[in-house]
Amino acid sequence: MNVADQYFPTIFELSEPEKSGYQLPDLDVPVHELTELIPSPLLRTKPLPLPELTEPEVVRHYTGLSRRNHAVDVGFYPLGSCTMKYNPKVNEDIASLPGFASVHPYQPEETVQGMLQLIHSLEQMLCEISGLQACTLQPAAGAHGELTGLFIIQAYHKDRGEGNERTQIIVPDSAHGTNPASAAMCGYEVVEVPSDDRGGIDVAALRQLVGPKTAGLMLTNPNTLGLFDENTQVIADVVHEAGGLLYYDGANANAILGISRPGDMGFDIVHFNLHKTFSTPHGGGGPGSGPICVSDDLEKFLPVPRTICTETDYRLKYDYPKSIGKVKNYYGNIGVAVRAYAYILSMGPEGLRRVSETAVLNANYVLARLKGAFSVPFDRFCKHEFVLSGKKQAALGARTIDMAKRMLDYGVHAPTIYFPLVVEEALMVEPTETESKRTLDQFSEIMLQIAKEAEENPELLQNAPHTTVVRRLDETKAARKPDVRYSGRKSDG
Amino acid sequence: MSYIPVTSSEQEQMLAAIGVGSVDELFADIPQEMRLNRPLALPQAMTEAELMRHCRQLAGQNISSDQIVSFLGAGLYDHHIPAAVAHLVGRSDFYTAYTPYQAEVSQGSLQAIYEYQTLICLLTGMDVANASVYDAATAIVEAIAIARSVTRRGQVIFADDVHPDHTAVARTYSKGQGWRVKTLETGGGQIEISSLEESLGQDTAAVVLSQPNFLGGIIDLKAVADVVHQAGALLIVCVNPVLLSVLASPGECGADIVVGEGQPLGNPLSFGGPTLGFFAAKAQYLRRLPGRIVGRTTDCDGRVGYVLTLQAREQHIRRQRASSNICSNQALNALAAAVYLALLGPRGLKEVAEHSIQKAHYLAEQLTQKGLGDLALAGPYGNEFVFRPKADLDMIWSNSLNAGYLPGLRLDQVPQLPPSLGESVRGGLLMAVTEKRTRAELDGLVSLWEELSERG
Numbered sequence: 001m002n003v004a005d006q007y008f009p010t011i012f013e014l015s016e017p018e019k020s021g022y023q024l025p026d027l028d029v030p031v032h033e034l035t036e037l038i039p040s041p042l043l044r045t046k047p048l049p050l051p052e053l054t055e056p057e058v059v060r061h062y063t064g065l066s067r068r069n070h071a072v073d074v075g076f077y078p079l080g081s082c083t084m085k086y087n088p089k090v091n092e093d094i095a096s097l098p099g100f101a102s103v104h105p106y107q108p109e110e111t112v113q114g115m116l117q118l119i120h121s122l123e124q125m126l127c128e129i130s131g132l133q134a135c136t137l138q139p140a141a142g143a144h145g146e147l148t149g150l151f152i153i154q155a156y157h158k159d160r161g162e163g164n165e166r167t168q169i170i171v172p173d174s175a176h177g178t179n180p181a182s183a184a185m186c187g188y189e190v191v192e193v194p195s196d197d198r199g200g201i202d203v204a205a206l207r208q209l210v211g212p213k214t215a216g217l218m219l220t221n222p223n224t225l226g227l228f229d230e231n232t233q234v235i236a237d238v239v240h241e242a243g244g245l246l247y248y249d250g251a252n253a254n255a256i257l258g259i260s261r262p263g264d265m266g267f268d269i270v271h272f273n274l275h276k277t278f279s280t281p282h283g284g285g286g287p288g289s290g291p292i293c294v295s296d297d298l299e300k301f302l303p304v305p306r307t308i309c310t311e312t313d314y315r316l317k318y319d320y321p322k323s324i325g326k327v328k329n330y331y332g333n334i335g336v337a338v339r340a341y342a343y344i345l346s347m348g349p350e351g352l353r354r355v356s357e358t359a360v361l362n363a364n365y366v367l368a369r370l371k372g373a374f375s376v377p378f379d380r381f382c383k384h385e386f387v388l389s390g391k392k393q394a395a396l397g398a399r400t401i402d403m404a405k406r407m408l409d410y411g412v413h414a415p416t417i418y419f420p421l422v423v424e425e426a427l428m429v430e431p432t433e434t435e436s437k438r439t440l441d442q443f444s445e446i447m448l449q450i451a452k453e454a455e456e457n458p459e460l461l462q463n464a465p466h467t468t469v470v471r472r473l474d475e476t477k478a479a480r481k482p483d484v485r486y487s488g489r490k491s492d493g
Numbered sequence: 494m495s496y497i498p499v500t501s502s503e504q505e506q507m508l509a510a511i512g513v514g515s516v517d518e519l520f521a522d523i524p525q526e527m528r529l530n531r532p533l534a535l536p537q538a539m540t541e542a543e544l545m546r547h548c549r550q551l552a553g554q555n556i557s558s559d560q561i562v563s564f565l566g567a568g569l570y571d572h573h574i575p576a577a578v579a580h581l582v583g584r585s586d587f588y589t590a591y592t593p594y595q596a597e598v599s600q601g602s603l604q605a606i607y608e609y610q611t612l613i614c615l616l617t618g619m620d621v622a623n624a625s626v627y628d629a630a631t632a633i634v635e636a637i638a639i640a641r642s643v644t645r646r647g648q649v650i651f652a653d654d655v656h657p658d659h660t661a662v663a664r665t666y667s668k669g670q671g672w673r674v675k676t677l678e679t680g681g682g683q684i685e686i687s688s689l690e691e692s693l694g695q696d697t698a699a700v701v702l703s704q705p706n707f708l709g710g711i712i713d714l715k716a717v718a719d720v721v722h723q724a725g726a727l728l729i730v731c732v733n734p735v736l737l738s739v740l741a742s743p744g745e746c747g748a749d750i751v752v753g754e755g756q757p758l759g760n761p762l763s764f765g766g767p768t769l770g771f772f773a774a775k776a777q778y779l780r781r782l783p784g785r786i787v788g789r790t791t792d793c794d795g796r797v798g799y800v801l802t803l804q805a806r807e808q809h810i811r812r813q814r815a816s817s818n819i820c821s822n823q824a825l826n827a828l829a830a831a832v833y834l835a836l837l838g839p840r841g842l843k844e845v846a847e848h849s850i851q852k853a854h855y856l857a858e859q860l861t862q863k864g865l866g867d868l869a870l871a872g873p874y875g876n877e878f879v880f881r882p883k884a885d886l887d888m889i890w891s892n893s894l895n896a897g898y899l900p901g902l903r904l905d906q907v908p909q910l911p912p913s914l915g916e917s918v919r920g921g922l923l924m925a926v927t928e929k930r931t932r933a934e935l936d937g938l939v940s941l942w943e944e945l946s947e948r949g
Contacts, residue, residue, distance in 0.1 A: 007797055008600070011608050011835050021836035022575055024844050028932040029855035034739065034847065037854055038873045042711055044741050049615050052838040055577055062581040062605070062832060069601035072589035079591060086496050087589050090541050096579070096761075099552025104565045105765030106902050107556065108894070114554030115764050128534050140627035140766065141821045143808070151669045181808035181818035185638075186669045190813040228522045258533045260523050279496075281585075283825030284602040285592040285624070285785060287767030303665070305908075318908045325665035329568070329630045329658045329754070330765025342548060348538025351495045357516045358497050364519055365507040381511075381519050408598050416594075419809070436498035437507060463793075468597040470798035478790035478802040482779060484621055485611040486789075 008068065008469075011061055012486050015051035021058050068469050069284075070413050076439050078366075080385045080416035080428025081176065081224055083254045083276035088346065091279070091339040100338050105330040109315055116314030119307045119334065122341045127293050129344075129352070130250075130270045131263025134299035136306070137291045137332040142251055144327065145271030145290030146182035146218070148303060151324045152269060152294065153216045153245050154186060155301040159322065162243070166215035170239075172201050174225055174420040176251060179218045188215060195422055199378040200229040203238070210242035220249040221265065222256070222383035224420040224428070226363065236266030245269065245298075253277045254432070255360055255383035258353030268295045274333075278340035289336035303327050358433035359384040362440055366431055369444040373451040377423045385430035387423050393451060397458035400425040403450050405472060406464035410446045495538075556899075558762065562934045563899040566877050566925020567707070568629070568656050569765065570757045572735065572845060573929050575836050578759045582829045592785070592821070596800045597792075602824065603799035606787040609831040616737050616834070617751040618744025619773035624785035624822040625755065629731055630662035632752035632770030633701060635783040635817055637663065639750065639774070640699035640727040641672060642781065642816075648673045648696045650689075653911040654681050654706035655731065661909050663701070672698070678913040681708045681879070682872050684717050693724035703731045704743065708914070708923060709853075709877030710870055711740065718747025734758050734771065734830075736875050738842040739850070750774045759833025760826050769823035769830060780806060783817035848928035849876035852935060856926055859939045865946055869918045879904065879921040884946045886920055892945055898938050900924065 034043065053061070070077065077084035095101060103112055123135035139145040150169070157166045169183035170191045180190040191209055196202040200223070217239045222228045229235065239246055248267035254277045256262075262270045274280050274289040282288070294302060304323045305316040316331075347355060360383050367376070367386045375389040390400035404414035404427070416428040431440055453460050465471060499507070504516070513519060520528075539547065558571045565571070582588065586601065593599030593606075606624045613622035626632045637649050649667070651660050653676050660674070667674050677684070677692050677700070684702065693700070700721045705711045714730060721728040727749040735757045737743075743751045756768035774782060780803060788802030808815040837845065853876040860880055861867055869879035882889050886903065893900045901924035904910060926935070 008604065010604070010611075011831075012611065020838045020841050021577070022838070022841040024841070024848060024928055025931075027848050027851060029852055029935070031851055032854060034850070037850060038711055038739075038875070039713075041715065042713060042741055042873065044737075044739055048738050048839040048842065050612065050834055050837075050839040050842065052840075053835055055575070055836060058832065058835045059577055059581065061835070062828075063584065065601035065605050066581075066584040066586035067601065068599075068604070069586045069590050070595070070598035071586045073585040074589075077591070079594070082591055084591060087585075088496060090544060092583070092588075094545065094548045094552075097549065097552040098557035098559050099549075099555040101761040101763055102557040102559055102571075103555050103764045104558065104563065104569060104571070104762045104899075106565055106567055107899065111556040111561075111894075111899075112554075112764070114551035117554070118551055125535055131529075140631070141819075143818045143820055144627060144631070147669075147818060151665060154669055177807075177809035177812050177815070178818050178820055180813035181811070181815040184813035184815070185818050187671050228520075230522050230524075232527065233524065256523075258529060259520060260527045261529055264529065265527050281588045281825075282591040283588050283823075284590045284599075284605075284828065285824035286821040287627075287769075287823045287826060288821045289767075324668070326630075326658060326661040327665055328662060328766070329628045329656075329768075332765075333627075333763075333767040334765060335761070335763035335767050338548075342544055345536060345539050345547065346541070346544050347495060349533040349535045351538045352533060352535070354495060354497060358499055360519050361499070361504065361507055361511075361516055364511045368511045381513075381522065383519075404595070405597065408595060413598065414595050434496050434498065437500075437503040465597050469600055470597055470796050471792040471794055473596050473792045473798045473800045474790045475800050475802065478788035478800050479805070482786075482802060483789040484607070484779070484786055484802070485614045486608065 008064065010486050011051050014053055014057055014061060017052060019052040019054050021053055021055035075411050076435060076443055077413040078415050078429045078431050079413060080430040081251050083430060083432055085279055085432040086434035087279055087281040088343065091342045094342045095335050095338045113314055116307055118338065118341055120309050120314055122337055125344050126272060126291055129257060130293040131261030132270055132293040133296045134302060135291055135293045136302045137337050138303045138328050139290040139292060140328050140333050141288035142271055142273040142290040143178040143182055145292045146178055147185060148327045149247050149269040149271060149292050150182055150186040152298055152301045155324050156245060156298060157215055165212055168213045169215055170209055170217040172219065174223050174422050175218060176220060176224060176249060179249060199225045199227040200231055201235055203231050203234055206235060206238055210238055210244065214242045214244035216245040216247055218247040218249055220252050222252050225378060225387050226382035226385040227378060227380060228383055232265050251276060252384060255356055257356040258349060259356055268298060274336050274340040279343045280336045280339040287333050287336055289333040355433050362431040362433060362435060366429060366440050366444055370447050373448050385428060388427045389423050390425035390427055393454040394425045396454050398454035398461040400427055402461035402464060406450050406461045407446060408465040409467045412443055412446060561897055561899045564901040564924040564926060565899050567902045567923055568754055569762050570925060570927050571762065571929060572757055572927050574759050577836060578829050578832045581832050582825055587828060588825055593801060600799060603787050605828050605831060607789060607799050609827045610787060612831055612834050613771045613773050616734055617773040618742030619751050620776035621779045622773040623782045624787060625827040626770040626772055626784050626819060627823060628768055628770045629752060629754035630659040632772050633659050633729065633731060634663055634666040636729045636750040636752055637699055638817065639778055639781045643727065644698045644725060646696045646698035648675055649698055650675045650677050650692050650700045652677045652679050652684065652702050653913045654679050654708055655701055655703040656707045657907060657909045659731065676911060680917050681706065681710055681870050681914055683712055686716055686720055689717065689720055693726060697724055697726040699727040699729050701729045705733060705736065705875050708870060708879050708918060709874040711873045711875055714743060714746035735842065735846050738846045755826065755830045758830035760829050767823055767826055769826035781816055784819045785822045845928050849926055852930055853878060853926035856935045863939060863943055865942050869921045876927065877923060877925040879918045880924050881921045889942060889945055893941065896941055
């Protein structure tokens with residue numbers, strides 16, 4: 001029987017009564033009846049219906065699951081705007097040192113001096129990389145950094161007595177979906193500014209949009225088309241003159257390390273995605289970390305506590321009356337920050353610059369190889385990623401989704417597809433700097449082969465993937481009749 | 494170390510293929526005045542050995558829970574984590590994957606999340622769960638967003654004994670989002686139905702309670718749900734997942750949304766993060782849940798498979814009309830929680846809870862019977878309680894630390910502890926006990942404090 005034809009049972013189907021993968025030492029204190037300690041109406045009456053397995057079975061189940069995944073360590077993962085670079089192994093070892101992993105956030109400060117020093121140093125390093133003056137590690141992800149930044153924008157305008165008037169956040173039509181979603185979560189009206197024919201913000205349109213209602217503008221630069229906005233200076237001036245603030249979405253910061261700094265571009269607030277730019281693993285969807293850096297003027301609004309360095313030691317300080325407050329429990333995803341700290345130290349200043357140079361080189365190389373076969377919406381040098389349009393192939397019957405699925409047959413992950421929304425049949429490719437020329441050549445050959453297949457046999461693509469453990473899945477059925485928890489049925493789906 | 498595999502001769506070939514003479518030409522679109530024309534002022538690159546030495550030295554300046562007998566809890570607990578958890582979570586096919594956008598090559602992550610969602614439903618007694626959010630506090634604010642949108646009301650009642658960090662985060666969001674937090678005074682004990690009824694109003698969207706409360710007390714949820722529902726509000730309960738193996742499930746008690754800090758399920762303390770916030774709800778809120786949800790479906794050949802589903806809620810489709818801006822989840826932490834639950838099973842988890850509870854009560858009895866102080870609160874508690882030592886707290890604190898004990902959380906040093914609670918627990922220590930503490934350690938602390946009180 002083909003492996004691909006075998007149903008992979010859920011852990012619930014592997015359960016047998018009386019099995020367990022865990023044993024506690026004997027209880028060595030005098031025991032009371034539980035009902036003597038907690039009134040019985042507050043207690044559970046039936047045992048929890050959790051699965052029962054031994055350790056070898058649990059290990060085999062999850063090992064089996066892990067083998068049903070594509071991952072950076074398995075193969076090329078050119079998912080645009082996600083920066084799927086290699087995750088150095090030593091950083092995993094460092095994060096799991098007991099002095100980092102087994103430390104409680106409420107321990108007295110004198111027992112966590114190394115941790116506080118690390119946090120403070122990383123904050124300073126991120127300030128230097130961003131060209132801004134103050135930093136917090138509290139936001140748990142990029143979108144959370146955006147939300148924190150927007151709370152700060154609100155607090156800033158309120159502090160200046162303009163809190164009620166400035167109700168609009170401007171975002172480009174090429175922006176990540178999180179930008180408008182975060183702005184809406186803060187009660188802002190989202191105003192979209194169109195792109196111009198070079199792929200940047202349409203400055204004339206922007207001038208029409210700004211005014212006394214403008215709270216700020218959110219920009220990814222290079223943007224989601226992989227293009228650096230050539231009018232950044234003008235955009236910054238226009239927004240600042242209107243009294244708004246500039247927010248830099250650092251999702252694409254892998255293109256600019258040591259080359260250009262958002263603070264020097266005129267931005268007031270920046271978030272970084274440590275899980276993209278600074279090599280911390282994506283974990284199958286998280287944990288991430290989205291620290292933000294701000295200008296001097298905005299420092300007083302940062303979340304508390306701040307980590308400060310006194311003459312003798314490191315402290316957590318809460319006394320900032322204008323702070324927006326806390327945005328997350330404790331101090332942020334510090335375990336992720338430890339890995340990013342180690343990464344920055346292992347790269348050094350020249351190494352970080354080489355990261356961006358190579359990321360940009362790799363992207364332009366693949367773009368150059370694919371230009372002839374695919375439509376290129378903006379014919380410019382790209383930064384760390386580029387966007388192709390699959391409209392030529394779509395006209396032949398092989399849409400972008402079909403090409404993406406076909407790539408899976410060739411053992412590479414598909415690029416980000418149908419994003420940004422401003423490009424028809426978009427394929428957004430981000431190779432990253434940790435890929436060899438050999439891999440880039442292999443990927444280019446695969447893409448060219450797929451373009452050929454689209455011409456000769458579009459059906460092959462429409463029915464892809466063919467070699468994966470499952471084939472194209474019925475997403476409509478999943479959404480119409482949601483089955484989001486195992487209910488005891490066997491393999492009937 | 495640079496982790497960059499492109500050699501200089503390959504670079505030349507690549508530049509030639511692109512049609513430029515240097516890498517610098519690729520950056521021509523960045524205006525000179527925006528360039529950083531100096532190296533970043535960062536420490537010089539370290540080799541792996543140098544980096545490891547430096548980081549070991551930093552880590553060595555922290556006292557880890559292996560080096561001290563800790564009674565610190567307050568939301569995060571030092572339970573034993575079976576070795577298999579780290580080994581499975583450490584498989585790089587899991588941890589170097591991203592959000593499973595291409596389902597056909599992400600069945601491992603997707604099925605693991607589907608199983609996790611099911612485990613959370615079983616644990617909480619709720620109908621549906623998502624793939625997790627950042628932590629308990631952000632889970633609460635996301636739950637409030639649902640309550641506000643369902644009820645179209647603008648006020649949320651927080652019991653004063655909800656974790657002060659959770660309440661602080663909610664206050665930040667409330668300011669930004671324009672809703673109001675109202676405090677329900679409990680004094681750390683049971684929710685008084687009459688004062689709850691008084692607090693509830695026409696504009697109350699939700700009531701947020703914690704089980705157990707921040708001070709370790711176990712509250713009677715059953716009496717509460719009806720009153721909240723009669724007022725047209727939703728009941729949001731933040732729970733300790735380990736104790737759910739012995740406590741009546743919040744679903745059974747009538748909660749509408751159940752959230753909690755998932756760290757006690759197989760995740761290290763990590764100085765407070767990353768952990769996970771679990772999120773479960775009644776079925777009618779499925780299409781309003783924040784974040785990722787995995788659904789089971791079939792492929793074109795009829796094989797069972799898993800996909801991210803109900804994505805129409807999400808920001809990359811809905812943009813400013815999305816149900817939330819959250820697009821990540823704490824997948825790896827959720828995986829650890831699922832592996833932990835699978836290893837422990839129903840009896841293992843119950844034993845962890847029972848041992849922790851029994852040991853906490855033993856310690857509390859010893860401390861009070863020896864006349865070293867009293868418990869601040871009279872009600873039932875689980876594995877955590879507030880102890881008010883008779884002797885001077887500063888003296889006990891520093892001597893305990895010197896002797897290798899971290900005796901808990903000093904409540905006088907908790908920023909933002911609601912004043913209504915502060916009164917009852919003034920001078921108190923919030924002490925947590927897990928199954929990891931041995932009788933010898935508990936007795937050791939008691940005899941140390943006896944000695945200190947004789948001396949003092």
